[in-house]
Amino acid sequence: MTAKTKKASLTLEFPDNALLAAVSGPHSKHLVRLEQKLDVTIDMRGNLVSVGGAARERAASILRTLYARVEAGESITPAEVDAEIRFTDQGRALAPGAIKTSSTRAVRPRSPAQAAYLDLMRNRPLVFGVGPAGTGKTYLAAAFAAHMLHERRVERIILSRPALEAGERLGFLPGDLKEKIDPYLRPLYDALFDVLGEQAARLMELGVIEVAPLAFMRGRTLSRAFVILDEAQNTTGAQMKMALTRLGEESHMVVTGDPSQSDLPDGEANGLNQALAILEDVEGVGVARFAERDVVRHPLVARIVAAYNRRAGS
Numbered sequence: 001m002t003a004k005t006k007k008a009s010l011t012l013e014f015p016d017n018a019l020l021a022a023v024s025g026p027h028s029k030h031l032v033r034l035e036q037k038l039d040v041t042i043d044m045r046g047n048l049v050s051v052g053g054a055a056r057e058r059a060a061s062i063l064r065t066l067y068a069r070v071e072a073g074e075s076i077t078p079a080e081v082d083a084e085i086r087f088t089d090q091g092r093a094l095a096p097g098a099i100k101t102s103s104t105r106a107v108r109p110r111s112p113a114q115a116a117y118l119d120l121m122r123n124r125p126l127v128f129g130v131g132p133a134g135t136g137k138t139y140l141a142a143a144f145a146a147h148m149l150h151e152r153r154v155e156r157i158i159l160s161r162p163a164l165e166a167g168e169r170l171g172f173l174p175g176d177l178k179e180k181i182d183p184y185l186r187p188l189y190d191a192l193f194d195v196l197g198e199q200a201a202r203l204m205e206l207g208v209i210e211v212a213p214l215a216f217m218r219g220r221t222l223s224r225a226f227v228i229l230d231e232a233q234n235t236t237g238a239q240m241k242m243a244l245t246r247l248g249e250e251s252h253m254v255v256t257g258d259p260s261q262s263d264l265p266d267g268e269a270n271g272l273n274q275a276l277a278i279l280e281d282v283e284g285v286g287v288a289r290f291a292e293r294d295v296v297r298h299p300l301v302a303r304i305v306a307a308y309n310r311r312a313g314s
Helices: 003-007 017-024 026-038 056-071 078-087 112-123 137-150 177-196 199-205 237-244 271-279 299-313
Strands: 009-013 041-045 048-052 126-130 156-160 209-211 225-229 252-257 285-289
Touching: 009 056, 017 026, 017 056, 026 041, 026 056, 026 078, 048 056, 056 078, 078 112, 112 126, 112 137, 112 285, 126 137, 126 271, 137 156, 137 177, 137 225, 137 252, 156 177, 177 199, 199 209, 237 252, 237 271, 252 271
Parallel strands: 126 252, 126 285, 156 209, 156 225, 225 252
Antiparallel strands: 009 048, 041 048
């Protein structure tokens, strides 16, 4: 290391070598990720970490945050490292705290857009999450629903999704109602099982987590419930209005969808776009808009979304 590099570096000291090793990750892959993303150099020796480069203060702040999370008993993955990088991008504040989804589980937003989405869910009874696949719209809605249930602020979670391929004529499919709609609600189930663990199955058996196919919601008033309407770009205008007007006292609803992926017949306006045009400025309604830069799945997903957007715009 040259004298110039030493002058442009800072040294951090951490109390526990074992916790610091967890921050570093297997084969130091988390440190390597920081080096690649921020164009810094990181050298770890014992409980000392030297950080060099123009973004050294930013990298040091991220390392301190990751260490505090490991110290609190959380595990660190490459996705968590990427999330902290996003939150410190262009001088933004560090990621906000986790939301508890059960006594042993917590979920954190992984991008500034997700943090803003979470704030809307905290403060508005009706929130639309709109944007491309992989931005965490459905996952974070499920996590916040589990959080509200854990805090006893709602009594049940209701999952709904249009079964477009069945033409809403679910009676023609084999099995009971749950078996008929299961294939269409699988993404919601996956999100809930991830944030709740084994507890999700028990809550489903008790009816605390309820499957409410869109076709069967007519005439209901949903009180003290957290309702998630997923894949809303596949609703008609009439279906969307029907779903939104089910909201009862002390209830919350999150509507998610990607307007660019509607499976409705050509020429038929989707209920999601119609609702956004009508309701965006209505008091109590929040709209979170995600873009390709907010994709938090595999990095390739962001590039796929970008490529399709370029093709659509050409």
